[in-house]
Amino acid sequence: MNAFILETVRWRDGAVRILDQTRLPREEAYLELRTVDALIDAIRTLAVRGAPAIGVAGGLGVALSAAAFEGDDPARLCAHVDASAARIAAARPTAVNLRWACERTRGAARAAGPGEAGEIRARVLAEALAILEEDLALSASMARHGVALLPDEGRVITHCNTGGLATAGGGTALGVVLEACRRGKRLFVHVDETRPLLQGARLTAWELARAGIPFAVQCDGAAAWRMQTGAVDAVLVGADRIAANGDTANKVGTLGLALAAQAYGVPFYVVAPRSSFDLTLADGEAIPIEERDSSEITEWQGVTWCPPGTPAWNPAFDVTPARLIRGWVTELGVERPPFPPAGKSKG
């Protein structure tokens, strides 16, 4: 295993083992999740986060529910798996990968036919592990396609965390940067801190420092000024859901970043696996946007800075219209809408 590949989500001894991202960068601690409730809680609290990573975690969660089911009746096991898959899929509404992975693992149980419960459990787990392995391969493919978009020497801006921590261990947008540097490109990364939960300042900074790549964190509001005052060669972001026309839901702040990139002529790329595309949606209007608790904005780990009772509006995502996006880097290449159906991705 490549030393650069993080073990963000894994199946270990009958449990889902995740690197607890709420504790990074202070400590590299892992959670062993043995129940569906614990897994849902980890997804909701962002202990595991990033659209591909929560897809992988969701699939493994469905396997967990099959393994934990007491009884040998295949029909009741399948019904239990269906119910668990639905609960897990609802843990976060915006990223389509979660729903997709739950549906796929649930389908594997159904496809096992009226066999033994043991076989159903094995099939569900095999499907979940296949999603995990595929995700690692997808990261490698996206990185390969994306590297060609970057100069041999230059500056990029990235938002949120889209590295190994956002996937099974490779990365989407940051994965492209990591791979480019591994191949000898000399890139400087301007890291949006990404309010409110500071995934850039906490997680992307941690990944870049670990990889020895030069970077500086900046306030999200400073990105436009960065483009005005210095040559920025590209903006790379991930995605939580992409509609058929290319409208892209991603971490809040992405839209403003894309508007600034357009104003300064900086190419703006989305890097995401085909499992983040939701071709059932014509455009971004129909993408549900999760609103999270206002306390994520008004305080940090118990330290509050607002007057008591301050209301805050906390959409977790925004939708960037397709016209602001130069290209979508997927495992299939650098794509543009209309996107053909991908079938089962092979990485």
Next chain:
Amino acid sequence: MNAFILETVRWRDGAVRILDQTRLPREEAYLELRTVDALIDAIRTLAVRGAPAIGVAGGLGVALSAAAFEGDDPARLCAHVDASAARIAAARPTAVNLRWACERTRGAARAAGPGEAGEIRARVLAEALAILEEDLALSASMARHGVALLPDEGRVITHCNTGGLATAGGGTALGVVLEACRRGKRLFVHVDETRPLLQGARLTAWELARAGIPFAVQCDGAAAWRMQTGAVDAVLVGADRIAANGDTANKVGTLGLALAAQAYGVPFYVVAPRSSFDLTLADGEAIPIEERDSSEITEWQGVTWCPPGTPAWNPAFDVTPARLIRGWVTELGVERPPFPPAGKSKG
């Protein structure tokens, strides 16, 4: 005195008394500054902040230096006042009001001629107090002109803090909103939290709650999404320095906000007194932009969230090009470049 008017900066018993903004909103505490060094420290640490407020504080600081000078030799007193004024003016580089107020009070000492030291001290203090009184009047004038730009009912976005806390006690951009609501307009204010120092979340929220005006804090990166998803009627911001062509330096994040406002057709106004204009500069290129310590980004009151040693880029301001600004609300009206020289403002 209007109960809405904050006593942000005042002269009290031979000292400069300021409302300590580093302790808001947790407590409403005042600092009694009796030395130039203490005053410079208060400006540098942002205990007093906002271009007009630091102008007023700077002028009173020059008066403080005159009062504290031991000796009766007029020439030596004037030399001392000159030196103090230069030191105070250098405390923060971007806001031109500070330099302007120091220059004006220093000039009052010189204009006193070869009189007695006591008269020089009195003239310097009188000039500083005149700046303070004028600033209150300027706020009232800007509010009067700005109110007409706002609908009777609607939504505005504001960045940083531009209320009473940013001036001697009235306000620039937020002062317009406060006055509009006082006159019965029903406005909802979307408050950019304003990273890194959270002047929106801490100070603007405190002022709006105090005035009973409905608002919600949002992450700076959410402003574009706010404009995309809901009707925003105007964006109002303050300014730290405005060049002759209208290019406007203001709190970092303003440029991105202006680009988003342009993209969504939302009128974007700058509200600032004529003392924030620097007509000696042809355009924004020459405005010096203060870079502050990276720890303002990487930690909050001792709680750090970045990996140890994380580099951060912390420009305190950015420059918004004039083409993105619909109008400049000053004490003289709603202006557009070229701006005629204002002479001595009368409010």
